[in-house]
Amino acid sequence: MTPEQLAEKILQALAALAADGTIAVEGGLPGELKVERPKNPEHGDYATNVAMQLGKRAGMNPRAFAELLAAKLQDDEAITEVSIAGPGFLNLRVAADAQGKIAQSIVDAGPAYGSTDALHGLAVNLEFISANPTGPLHLGHTRWAAVGDALARVLTAAGAKVTREFYINDRGNQMDKFGESLKAAAHGQPIPEDGYHGEYIGELAQRIVAEVPGILELPVDEQSVAFREAGYERQLKEQQDQLEHFRTKFDVWMSERSLHEQDGVGHAIEKLREQGHLYDADDALWMRTTDFTDDKDRVLIRTNGEPTYFASDAAYYVNKRERGFEVCMYLLGADHHGYVNRLKAIAACAGDDPEHNIEILIGQLVKILKGGEEMRLSKRAGTIVTLAELVEEGGVDPLRYTLCRYPVDSPLTLDIEEMTKQVSENPVYYVQYAHARLASILRNADELGIKLDEFEPGLLSHEREGDLLRALAEFPRIVATSAELREPHRVARYLEDTASAFHKFYDSCRVLPRGDEEVEPVHKARLTLVSATRTVLANGLDLLGVSAPERM
Template sequence: MTPADLAAVISDGVHKAIQSGRISGEAPREIRVDRPRHRGHGDYSTNVAMRLARSAGLPARAVAEVLAPLVSAADGVAKAEVAGPGFLNITLESAAIGALARDIVLAGAAYGRTERLGGLRLNLEFVSANPTGPVHIGGARWAVVGDVLARLLEATGADVSREYYFNDAGVQIDRFARSLLAAAHGAPAPEDGYSGAYIEEIAAAVLRREPRAAELPESEALTVFRTEGTALMFDEIKTSLVAFGTRFDVYFNEKDLHDRGDLDAALARLREGGHVFEDDGAVWLRTTDFGDDKDRVLVKGDGSWTYFTADCAYYLNKRSRGFERVVIMLGADHAGYVGRMRAMAACFGDAPDTHLEILIGQLVNLVRDGEPVRMSKRAGTVLTLDDLVEAVGVDAARYALARAGVDATIDLDIDVLTRQSNDNPVYYVQYAHTRLCAVQRRAEAAGIGKGAPQDFDPSLLSHAREVDLLGVLAEFPQVVAAAATLREPHRVAHYLEQLAGTYHRFYDACRVLPRDGEDPDDRTRARLWLTDACRVVLGNGLRLLGVSAPDRM
């Protein structure tokens, strides 16, 4: 029985109590079920009586005393006891606890998936680095967190579109083109340009495509280097992201917004709403009406668009494509964008809390021998995604970036992440998976199978370590749902480490396979179901993180 199953049992008891008139009020839409810290307090605990007390007009303990016998009478529940100010401590029958092992194995890859966010159409934009250089290490963090969050949202029932905003218009692209042209002439980069070995490589690649590009008049040469250079750079960015296990459904070009007249359409829409005014020769959006710290310029005095106008047009484009919620993941240097973006959504008539969500991530540092690693082989002073993968590998990099909350700056220690020991968190979790696979291989080599599902006796999984392991396995669907709804992918990594540790303690205390000369029995087979269930959940969790689940290491 999972916490979700037990929540349904409790909900049924609440509805019976209300229908019978023993308590009044309205049943909560969601019932929280937690595992007590102390085993003596039962397998699970709920505070539902406290939540009902006010509407029922009764003390919480009195409500709990009404619910206790109704919950106790349910199949799989051994007893429900009132504790403290009104908690219900619930103990399950051993068979109800153990049956979860079989349920997990039979569910396979589907275990952990729910429909908590079913019906939600969501656009998730992340990375969106300008095509003026390789993805830097901060972008690598979003490449993981965004990808994992998309996987979690889909596992919770949402319809997710992963989107990369390709900034192929504006001043930065002009600087990039001038830098490439300078490299093609063997000259140093402009003062405000880009430098690094990658600039020389891209410039050389442009010349292989267009051998006479550097000899053209400057304006024509810049057009060639802008067009070809950004295409080559973006191809390289895509290649790096794919190798990192990060995929996108849509690559959206900023230039298309300009070419189609989307900025004019967005401005017209904002005018219709009465939020646009003119001052000092410029066109402004009155975002202060919706909490921004100052109004924002849409059209400069020289008639050129601002970046913010493109942001407005892009948001409107996403909403016109039918996305109910637009989620944008930005780096720490963009924290100031939150207020203006929320105000912009309100100017379009949207509810920012409903239709727009902006996540801000902090910086990433790479450390070796206790000292920051600052220099990139290709990109000068900017460390790149490829540098990170070269240093620690894809699995270690993804896991390390996913296991930290995005609101915290993290130091990735190369020495730890390349170490094959329990100090390395990804190794610790992957090793648990390989250990489980090894048990399966030894069982098969000895001719020992789990047996048919109908022959599995769940009541035999009653050892304290077995019950602990089953309890952790039961939490996986809730962890996935919480990680998705709270936008906290690190919850999955922390859960997997907890599960790995719980499994290791079980393995040390409970012999799974018989010793030489001993025959397997029903307990052997029950424990094989349990180890297989643990393998399934570790594998499912690692796949949500985009990390491999090896069967050998």
């Protein structure tokens, strides 16, 4: 029995008490309620404070209300015990037969288990990397690549319609400096002081010369643009390949340049004017963002007629909303904290609800240790640690899992050596090893010719079996909560707790028959529990973009 099924039984009991006049709750009965696992398992399998919530509204002492509800619930064969604690907490124990059925339902659901409709139909645009196509992706991008992709997976599992978006900063001075740097490198000249100095610039320049015939014979004033565009194309492809290798998918690669080429900025300005929050001053066009908590008004069009970067931000937001997204999420680095109020002000100035239509998550800095020393420099990029180097050092699975394991608003220090150790103290190894162990048990059962053709859920009555079943039943709630709070790290922590529950179960309960022992119904029941556990760990790892190995 899942917590949701038990909650439904409690609601049915409340409805029955109301129907026969035993209780009358002012404002009516709730449409839903939550039951939770008590901190102390000795108190029961599940607990609810519904009597404390409704007692006063029913004109009763909460404990007296709880006694009426407990008496009604004890008539249900799936509930073996109901006790009342304190001022009106209800503690419930579920029959082994009812609890054990969750194992079969998980096996039947397979990859779909854990998915919910908590965010059904919510259209979300999730922009979780914004980068210049002028160099390799770096450490900051790596954290967002892992967390953003995991968040997209969790939101999707909770029923949202998610579009993953990469915003290409392909307009402005940085692109011009990129072209000048490549041209200088191709001619063997010093890179401009404010240009790009990593070794990759020389390598990329040589590649362009080899792949673009005649580029060095172009007029000098045309070469910078030619190198800029050729470098842009190749550097963006490298970023895309690296992210694909890191198992990070994007549905849309949005070009900042395209917003201007298609007059997205002009269109956005017209729409914002209609809302009455733009004004002209000092030969420039301003948005009155101070009306909506920003610390100062923002310039959209400079005195020289050029749009600002803020104008691009405003146009991009309007573009997203006109593409049908109800919620626009931005995942930004710690150095972008000042963007929160101005982005919310854009939403408000566009006539939207800044508390609903736009969300900004700020991620804190990450440090990487190798050999006890912080990694600061790249072999190719010079001043940054790149995504490619991090993957080479740590591997896709350890890096993704570890980056997803912590709240994004917490600074993070990762040790490459600790992250890749194959020991139980390493969380990613611990969870993956549990999955591999489960897969091994099922292979052994198959080799013994054991078929899971009969399942008696009531045989799963051992304390450790109950603990594991209750852990598995929590998975859909964990997914929904992770999505609603935008916290995929909750999935990782849940997987670790569930892997621990499995290991304790396996140490206490013999799953396969020994030697010449006959295959008993209890063996098949426990194998069904093993199969269900494997399904949950695989589904959870997939939400983090981490593989579920069959062997380790």
